[in-house]
Amino acid sequence: MNRAPGSLVPYRSERTSPVTIRSASGPDLPFGPADTPWQKTFSGLRVVDGVPQVTAPSGDPRQLYMEIPEVPFSKVQIPPNGLDERQYAEAEGLFRRYVDSQTHNFAGYQVTSDLDYQDRLSHYLDRHLNNVGDPYQSSSYTLNSKALERAVLDYFASLWNAKWPHNADDPESYWGYVLTMGSSEGNLYGLWNARDYLSGKLLLRQDCAGEAPSVVYTQALRRKGQSPHAYEPVAFFSQDTHYSLTKAVRVLGIDTFHAIGSTRYPDQNPLGPGTPWPTEVPSVGGADGTGAIDVDKLAVLMRFFASKGYPILVSLNYGSTFKGAYDDVPTVARTVREICTEYGLDERRVYHGRDRDSDFDMRSGFWIHIDGALGAGYAPYLQMARDAGMVDDAPPVFDFRLPEVHSLTMSGHKWIGTPWACGVYMTRTGLQMTPSRSSEYIGAADTTFAGSRNGFSALLLWDYLCRHSYDAQVRLAAECDGLAGYAHDRLLALQEKLGIDLWVARSPQALTVRFRRPSDAIVRKYSLSCETIHVDGEARAYVHLYAMKHLTRELVDELVRDMRQSDAFPDSEGCGARRWAGIVPALAQEDTAACRSGLLRAPVTGTRSR
Ligand SMILES: Cc1ncc(COP(=O)(O)O)c(C=O)c1O
Known part of the structure; x- marks a missing residue:
């Protein structure tokens, strides 16, 4: 019996009066572990004289949602009466095996999984x-x-x-809090803080006689002689920046240099007069570079806006998402300070009213926010490791040692590792x-x-x-740095052996190595994160792995071995695939021989050790 979506089906409850539930396309959609049509799952519901105000499915979720082979959706669907003990045990068991197996091979994201x-x-x-x-x-x-x-x-x-x-x-003392989301919340909060600070907003507590104190959100007013843009912050961040920044400026209504540039000064892009404004600040070497912000280009863009009186809001990456790159925070801080000093945006008065000259506070006309989602968690230890001679190099200073740094965020689930997203936001109390x-x-x-x-x-x-302890963290950071180096070497060796450009690259001191995207099966097995990067007009599909604490050399070796298989790069037309077809069987034979001789471990099963 077919009914129009949303039509009502008369329903008689087990006990008493008829109840009515909203029905959709038909009564017989199999639902839940027992494949009971959804409408019939109500038979055990103890509705006393009631009408369940719920809707029936308007289509079959099993057909509509993506399939996870290990966890068939039918097994985890929740009928109105829930699952019985046996059904629950089966469903939870399937889910647990799936999570445990994906945890075992997890290599593609900057998240600690053990x-x-x-x-x-x-x-x-x-x-x-x-x-x-x-x-x-x-x-x-x-x-x-x-x-x-x-x-x-x-x-x-x-x-x-x-x-x-x-x-x-x-x-001068710090203020901060532990985030309920991760660095996405820290970025959002940092930019909110920056926006209110730079746009001269403040919250005033007003005590009115006989009334409860109320809060008034006020906006500093422009004084005579101030730039018309004195309270219009303009945001700068690089092309390698996490998407949470793009979202944050949208949510907060902050204009980026691109938005203001292309609407108010369409022909004046200072990086190429007459050419379109870039959407983000270019990174060094463009898409094919290290991923660190191009400080010279940033300076040109900032100068354009500072000279017109716009306050400057810069968000820097400390461990960019895909390339793990560190923006050169000290150089940017110095550059921002110099440019802002030149245009009176270094320290400025923000007046609270139009008339009273004495009623103002002093604020900088710039704000530097550090997105240290991953890097702020471990780079301090890597710096200690460098100072102790355990590693050759470490990323640049990024923290409150630099007076120009206003706010900082880090994710807790990344370097430290927690079962859910969390993080830290920090600024100065003032x-x-x-x-x-x-x-x-x-x-x-x-x-x-x-x-x-x-x-x-x-x-x-x-x-x-x-x-x-610090000692333990320093050792871990040094180990992860070494492991990223190992993965880089192994992938370079594979590339050389195959004679095929796998685009293998590691940015300086990054915990990640990026390379050509292999088959979907490999991507899924290791949970590799994918990104398309446009290099010289060519759309390159990349993946990366992250050398987090749980990654082992054995897992890196296993991944490299999987990438030697003939079906590892099905989309590799034009990268020597035909030649490859001849090479791969030879490599497979080599692997088998190496496994036999104990030089290579057979594919990993069970618990790994470091
Ligand atoms: C550089 C960077 N910033 C921000 C984020 C967002 O962090 P979260 O996932 O903790 O919200 C990420 C996540 O990968 C990131 O890499």
């Missing part, structure tokens, strides 16, 4: 921890982990050379947006992005940091 928390912390899965409100104000919401959060923040403040502890009365004081309900100022915040994340970070 975690070790459950023995100590599973207790807290049955506890509610919510760090709602400011970390430094203990809230009436006592089920929180703010004490641990403050310990974690102090740890990072020290690691990143900020003044600590946080002191609300000391503008740069903080003035908090709303209207959050009496929670007993703490509402200074963070989210209302409710994940208190378990602070516990995880605290646990990890308590159990890993």
Whole structure:
């Protein structure tokens, strides 16, 4: 019996009166582990005299959603009555095997996947921890982990050379919080902070006689003699920047140099007068380069806008997403300072009213935000490793040692490794947006992005940091650096042996190595992240692997072995595929011989060791 989508099907509940549920295209869509038509799964529902206000499927989700072969969707669908014990055990077992197997081979993202928390912390899965409100104000919401959060923040403040502890009365001391999302939230918050600071916004607490204090969001007014653009920040970030920055400027209504340039100054692109404005600041060497921002080009672009009085907002990568590149933060900081000084944007007065000359605060006319999603987590240890002679080199300084750095973010699930996204945001107390004081309900100022915040994340970070000394972290960072070097060498050797350009590259001190995208099967097996890069008009499909703590040399070898198979690069037309076809069987024979002689490990099964 077919019915129009959304039509109502009379339904008689088990116990009492007829109930009505919304039906869609037909009554017999198999649903759930028992393939029971969805409408019939209501038979056990204890609706007393009620009408379940729910909709039936308008199509078959099994047909509509992508298939994960290891976890058939039918097994995990949730009928209105839930799953029985046996069905649950089967579904959870399938999911667990899938997750465990993908964890075993995980190599393609900058996320640490071998975690070790459950023995100590599973207790807290049955506890509610919510760090709602400011970390430094203990809230009436006592089920929180703010004490641990403050310990974690102090740890990072020290690691990143900020003044600590946080002191609300000391503008030079740090302020920060543990993020409920990852660096995407840190970037969003950093840019929000920057936007309000540079555009002269402030929150004022107004005490009106006999009334509760209220919060007024005010905008500094332009004074005579100030540039018409004095409170219009313009954002700069490189072409290698994470997409969360593009999203953040959109959400926050911040204009990028591209948006302002192409609308207000369409023919004046200073990097090529008459040519279109680039959408982002070019990286050194363009798409085929290291991935670090081109400081000279950034300087030209910044100068164009600073000379017109626009405040400058720069977001820098410290470990860019695909190439793992480090922007040269010290050089950018110096350049920003010089250009802004030249145009009176170094230190400036932001007046709170139109009339009173004495009512102003001093602010810089620029803001530098560091997106250290991965790099801020381990580069300090790599710098220590370099100073101890354990590695040759380390990425540049990026932290609060540089007075020009205003804010910084890092993801907790990347270098440290946590079972879900989290992170840290940090700035100086004097740069903080003035908090709303209207959050009496929670007993703490509402200074963070989210209302409710994940208190378990602070516990995880605290646990990890308590159990890993600086020495341990330094050794780990040096090992990962060495492992990235090993992967790079192995892939270069493969490339040379095959006589085919696999575009193998590693940016300086990056924990990632990028190369030509192999077959879908290999991409899936190792969870390799893919990206198309346009080089000289050619669209190149790349993948990368990340040398995180869980990666082993054995897994790198296994990947390289898989890439020697004849079907490893099905899309490699024009890269010597025909020649390859002749080479690969010979390599496979070599591998077999090497396995027999013990030089190469057979494909890995079971738990790996380092
Ligand atoms: C450079 C960079 N910034 C920001 C992010 C976003 O971080 P998250 O996934 O923690 O939100 C990533 C994620 O890969 C990244 O690589």
